[in-house]
Amino acid sequence: MFQLLNLKDNVNWPDWRWQMRRRIRSMEELADFINLTDDEKLNIQKACDVFPMAITPYYASLIKKEDPGCPVRIQSIPDFQELIRGCGDMEDPLHEDTDSPTPGLTHRYPDRVLLLVTNECSMYCRHCTRKRKVGDRGGNISDSDIERGIMYIKSHPEIRDVLLSGGDPLILPTVRLERIVRKIREIPHVEVIRIGTRTPVVMPQRITNSLVDMIKKYHPIWINTHFNHPCEFSPESVSALARLADAGIPLGNQTVLLRGVNDCPMVIKKLVHLLVKNRVRPYYLYQCDLSRGIEHFRTPVSKGIEIMEALIGHTSGFAVPTYVVDAPGGGGKIPVLPNYLISMTNSKILLRNYEGVICVYEEAANPDSICKPSCSICKDKSFHEKPVGLQKLIDPSNNIISLVPEGNTRKARNSSHRGGAHANAQ
Ligand SMILES: *Cc1c(COP(=O)(O)O)cnc(C)c1O
Numbered sequence: 077m078f079q080l081l082n083l084k085d086n087v088n089w090p091d092w093r094w095q096m097r098r099r100i101r102s103m104e105e106l107a108d109f110i111n112l113t114d115d116e117k118l119n120i121q122k123a124c125d126v127f128p129m130a131i132t133p134y135y136a137s138l139i140k141k142e143d144p145g146c147p148v149r150i151q152s153i154p155d156f157q158e159l160i161r162g163c164g165d166m167e168d169p170l171h172e173d174t175d176s177p178t179p180g181l182t183h184r185y186p187d188r189v190l191l192l193v194t195n196e197c198s199m200y201c202r203h204c205t206r207k208r209k210v211g212d213r214g215g216n217i218s219d220s221d222i223e224r225g226i227m228y229i230k231s232h233p234e235i236r237d238v239l240l241s242g243g244d245p246l247i248l249p250t251v252r253l254e255r256i257v258r259k260i261r262e263i264p265h266v267e268v269i270r271i272g273t274r275t276p277v278v279m280p281q282r283i284t285n286s287l288v289d290m291i292k293k294y295h296p297i298w299i300n301t302h303f304n305h306p307c308e309f310s311p312e313s314v315s316a317l318a319r320l321a322d323a324g325i326p327l328g329n330q331t332v333l334l335r336g337v338n339d340c341p342m343v344i345k346k347l348v349h350l351l352v353k354n355r356v357r358p359y360y361l362y363q364c365d366l367s368r369g370i371e372h373f374r375t376p377v378s379k380g381i382e383i384m385e386a387l388i389g390h391t392s393g394f395a396v397p398t399y400v401v402d403a404p405g406g407g408g409k410i411p412v413l414p415n416y417l418i419s420m421t422n423s424k425i426l427l428r429n430y431e432g433v434i435c436v437y438e439e440a441a442n443p444d445s446i447c448k449p450s451c452s453i454c455k456d457k458s459f460h461e462k463p464v465g466l467q468k469l470i471d472p473s474n475n476i477i478s479l480v481p482e483g484n485t486r487k488a489r490n491s492s493h494r495g496g497a498h499a500n501a502q
Pocket residue numbers: 182183184185188189190239409
């Protein structure tokens with residue numbers, strides 16, 4: 077179905093500027109890369125007219141030609157569904173513009189700000205939450221906007237963490253990026269600078285030695301990247317990550333949960349394992365926002381919960397991202413988890429673990445939990461029932477500390493050397 081030009085043989089392939097210049101930007105260029113029906117051409121053209129398209133030759137080369145559901149294809153090639161208005165769609169769902177004291181700067185949380193330094197990206201993700209702004213049509217961010225943002229940070233001593241984003245800050249020439257980073261680093265109260273970038277995924281050629289040499293002069297700089305699927309790992313992206321990690325840059329990853337791309341516990345588990353193998357800490361798993369043109373990417377929140385259920389306890393703690401819903405209206409990121417807190421009394425907390433084992437955690441002695449010696453109801457033994465279910469964990473006359481579902485493999489493994497009282501849950 078696809079005919080990829082063999083651009084990989086071009087001597088300029090490893091040069092990010094060449095990758096930028098040779099991006100697929102029009103329907104005609106796209107049709108040179110892949111076979112499209114007339115209907116598809118029409119739909120893609122309509123979507124491009126509203127939301128810009130750009131695909132680096134590198135990212136296009138990851139598209140699997142035989143697979144119409146290829147995650148790289150879905151993330152990069154426009155689709156008519158972007159033109160459908162969804163029921164919950166909003167222009168600026170996260171109130172990034174409303175909570176903005178200077179153009180391009182969002183001050184939402186007490187001690188940190190988001191500073192947009194460009195509206196352009198090497199590849200325009202079809203699921204981008206800032207779709208309304210990215211691309212040359214969004215009106216670019218001027219030097220004076222950035223300057224005003226930096227002045228704002230200077231005059232607010234409570235800001236200790238500055239997050240550079242966009243668009244993609246790493247599409248700026250290194251010298252221009254360095255000017256911005258240096259000015260922010262000169263502000264004494266700024267402890268941490270962060271850069272959010274998708275270039276390791278969509279244009280890893282950008283992670284040059286000269287770029288990392290520049291960045292490491294201004295440490296501590298943290299980088300968050302944006303891998304969404306295991307198929308985005310390639311020899312090029314792996315070595316880009318190694319260059320960043322070797323420069324002492326702590327790496328995080330933000331994944332967006334996307335219908336038809338990565339809405340599966342197995343896919344996300346594979347993804348987080350690949351990330352940690354490459355020294356990248358999975359940071360956030362985002363529920364898809366309510367931005368216009370991305371409703372077809374939204375999964376139910378229950379899908380995210382299902383994924384978290386499959387990760388927590390089942391794999392290394394540092395491989396588990398925090399699943400967040402970025403609250404519409406500027407409420408910020410809100411973590412959402414399966415329920416682990418089952419119940420509580422004023423002396424005992426009942427928790428369940430990833431195996432479904434229900435455990436009791438006893439609080440420190442609490443004077444409020446002591447019965448009144450004068451209470452006759454309590455003394456009436458006929459009133460006491462035999463503890464049932466969770467009461468076995470709560471009742472002080474039982475010393476049971478957990479309820480274990482039948483067929484627990486950990487208990488079978490450790491039964492030879494384990495003490496403690498357990499009961500089977502039935
Ligand atoms: C996500 C975000 C931040 C950073 O939040 P963390 O939870 O610290 O990563 C800061 N400002 C805005 C506006 C954001 O959206």
